[in-house]
Amino acid sequence: MAAMLLPLIVALVFLSSPCSSSDPDPLQDFCVGDLKGAISVNGFPCKLMSEVKPSEFFYDGLTKEGNTSNPFGATVTAANVLAFPALNTLGISMNRVDFAPGGLNPPHLHPRASEAGVVIMGELLVGFVTTDNVFRSKVLKPGEMFVIPRGVVHFQLNVGKGKAMTVTSFNSQMPGAVVLPLNLFASQPSLPNEVLTKAFRVDQNVINEIKSKFG
Numbered sequence: 001m002a003a004m005l006l007p008l009i010v011a012l013v014f015l016s017s018p019c020s021s022s023d024p025d026p027l028q029d030f031c032v033g034d035l036k037g038a039i040s041v042n043g044f045p046c047k048l049m050s051e052v053k054p055s056e057f058f059y060d061g062l063t064k065e066g067n068t069s070n071p072f073g074a075t076v077t078a079a080n081v082l083a084f085p086a087l088n089t090l091g092i093s094m095n096r097v098d099f100a101p102g103g104l105n106p107p108h109l110h111p112r113a114s115e116a117g118v119v120i121m122g123e124l125l126v127g128f129v130t131t132d133n134v135f136r137s138k139v140l141k142p143g144e145m146f147v148i149p150r151g152v153v154h155f156q157l158n159v160g161k162g163k164a165m166t167v168t169s170f171n172s173q174m175p176g177a178v179v180l181p182l183n184l185f186a187s188q189p190s191l192p193n194e195v196l197t198k199a200f201r202v203d204q205n206v207i208n209e210i211k212s213k214f215g
């Protein structure tokens with residue numbers, strides 16, 4: 001009996017460990033992702049170490065200002081494992097978010113990572129809503145930081161006079177983003193109107209209008 005319970009106990013201890021990080025720990029110094037690798041693993045297979053060039057450990061994709069000419073007035077430039085394959089298996093990544101005046105990084109969540117960010121330019125209202133529906137927010141200036149717990153719905157709104165920019169970091173090589181307006185109103189195929197009218201307690205016209213905004 002005890003022998004049968006042992007694997008269960010080990011599993012429970014492991015799952016409840018306060019030290020478990022978001023992504024699995026690496027088993028080697030580095031594993032620069034082979035994004036075109038033929039085999040599928042949890043992450044990407046490693047390029048041969050002998051074929052990895054020093055330049056692959058550096059990435060300049062966040063030097064460029066994102067194009068904010070879109071309906072949200074904000075653009076996320078992701079430096080995740082897809083853009084920067086040297087992050088593969090290291091459990092970290094970053095984003096740059098640029099905002100036009102009034103721009104919004106709309107309510108979204110990251111299923112695989114907590115987020116820490118620092119405002120670089122402008123003034124951002126940063127807010128999140130926890131699972132008990134409590135809203136917390138603050139207007140932040142350059143150098144000031146915020147944290148967004150994993151899986152929690154959050155946004156950033158440019159409340160300053162000019163442009164704004166923040167750099168964010170994640171404890172996952174691929175945090176993922178569920179952008180609520182797109183997830184609910186722009187999915188392919190689209191959610192049935194019956195689901196959305198009931199969920200938001202409005203009639204079809206309202207749902208159709210919102211869906212039409214997303215093409």
Ligand SMILES: *[C@@H]1O[C@H](CO)[C@@H](O)[C@H](O)[C@H]1NC(C)=O
Nearest residue numbers: 065066067068069070071075
């Ligand atoms: C920014 O995006 C808009 C809309 O897609 C496009 O018309 C414009 O040319 C882009 N600007 C630059 C500098 O790339």
